[in-house]
Amino acid sequence: MRLGRVTLAAAALLLLTTASVPDGTPLSQTERHAALSSEAIEPRGAAPRPAVLRANHEAPWGAFVGSWDTYIPDIARMARWLGDANMQVGHTYLAGNGWSDIEGDIAVLGLWSQWRQGEPNRRLVLGVPMLVPNEAGVPDAEVARLLARGGNGEFDQHFLKLARKLVALGGGDTVITLGWEMNGVTYTSRCKPDPAAWKAYWRRIVGLMRSVPGQHFGFDFTPNRGVDAIPWTRCYPGDDVVDIIGMDSYDQPAGGTFDEYVNEPYGLQDQVEFAAKRGKPVSYPEWGLFRNGDNPEFVRRMVEWMRTHDTAYQTVTDYCPHGFWQCDRNPRSAAVFKQLMAGSQGAPAPGTALPGAGRPGGQPSAQAPRR
Template sequence: MTDGTPRVGIYLGTAAIPAVDAFASWLGRGQLDATDYTDPADAESDQADANGAAWTPVMSDRWGGWAAAAPDADNRRFILGLPLTPKPDGSLAEVAAGLHDGLFDATAAALVAHGLTDTVVRLGYEPNNPGIGPWHGTTDPAVYRAAFRRAVFVLRSVTGGRFTVELDQAVGPAGAATSFDVLYPGDDVVDIVGLNIYDVWWGTTASPAERWTYIHDRPMGIADFLAFAGHLGKPLAFPEWGLYRPGDPYHGGGDNPDFITRMADLFTSSNAVFQSYFAADWGGGTLDDFPTGKAAYRAAFGAAGG
């Protein structure tokens, strides 16, 4: 947005273009960005390279058509979650050594070919989460940083690309990732820093206010992230966030409109450049499971922000 208002995005599933369009209509917005992911594929994929590395399809042709269909070219932007290791048991050391440059090159070329030249690339997302995939950096931050730098070099070498590279981490330390700085690969390869936030407090039942205070004040929480971004002087974003149902070890807050309101205030007060709600069910539910929260979301991000 040109007025300083954070852009609004949504993830509703792989290539979920009709769902994104329906969501934009329900929300009454002119501007709505879309998030999608490409994930590592196994070595038997017909897209595998000589090193047995492949991506699942990103369907950039479909997202390119979606972006081009907007009357105002700035109303739709594509946000791509791109792992750093291109197979389920991939090696960051291989990526850092350039063995899989061709896959990053092909991904960037496909985005350019389909008009998605200004894609936000969430490269190696959530590296401080050891469960995210083999590209996490909680055991060897140095090799994560090296792989990140190599991949950015390749992405930026593709003619026609104007990609914005984002490094987003999860809330909380893990292993050797004891602060946001540990995994940061350098100002020259990161355009935006991001934080993924869900309304959870692992193993603890708490009130909405208590849970927010915990998320805000814990190590590698919101306060630490804002200080980190401020020290770097980098724009910041919240590329994944959402409510989470109660009843499992995550101890989500369920239908909690207070979380929605606090996040909306955070987006504005922090001058975030964009935010994207994760509305596909990874175990915690979707907005449709939280009617009061869904109403608060529409009130915060609906027609007035379009």
């Protein structure tokens, strides 16, 4: 989710299969783990279930305060609002209007990388679209064609240029949320039009970026919470090309409860179990309020969840209607967030690579395509 877009989520009463749903139509949120593919999540109660709870701890954390370099000072301002808390994670996005955006503006990437290098335990999280234009309502048939072109290597040079710039600027350990929210309907970088092609293209991009000497990127697979347009397990590209299993989790739909967010199909519980089986940490690159107004209980429960699971990092979305510091609509939630996070020093040093993130430069985990 980003500024200016509305999440499309459904809460129907019928169980639907992928084949019976027209392109672009979200599946019912009540779909119960149908055997849609060999990668589907096992039904609850199947044994053995992995251990997912951790002792209460602080994960590296921060906020999305804006995409461009001009927003970087807001991280320090928000930290002061939180009693000089140590906000260790900066989160930004590439615009995705054209391929030059995917290659990265060198000035913007340079300033974000400079912020990252200001303290040894900071992390930079970068949202990278897989296709452009990324927010233009591109029809499913065209998305499928673009995915195939990407899988055939037509767009390779743009991702190589991005990777080389990041390494040259000191951002070789950037965590990349590649094609985030791929199980939804908003972005061109989505999976439902052709899951097999989407996975092949993801694998190609990761292989390319990991082929750049000096990199140790972390690749974060980050769907929306729940089923949305397609179960996110159908989009999972493989353990060798994923370092972190993320989830964007907002307080929606209207009338939803946190327990429902935990227990819904492909929700928070399924995420942590899916990750634990693969020995990978989880993340929450986007979270915040949305459909239920000023909801301090959601804030409290979400922070508690992140502190008691194997969370690599978390970044709250801090603008209206989602956030607390830059949004005066949510005074009760802001008070709770401030109570929970004020003065937090984040995860202890050393602040090297995120858990599970990256491979040494020149040794990609997936075979790099020829270019």
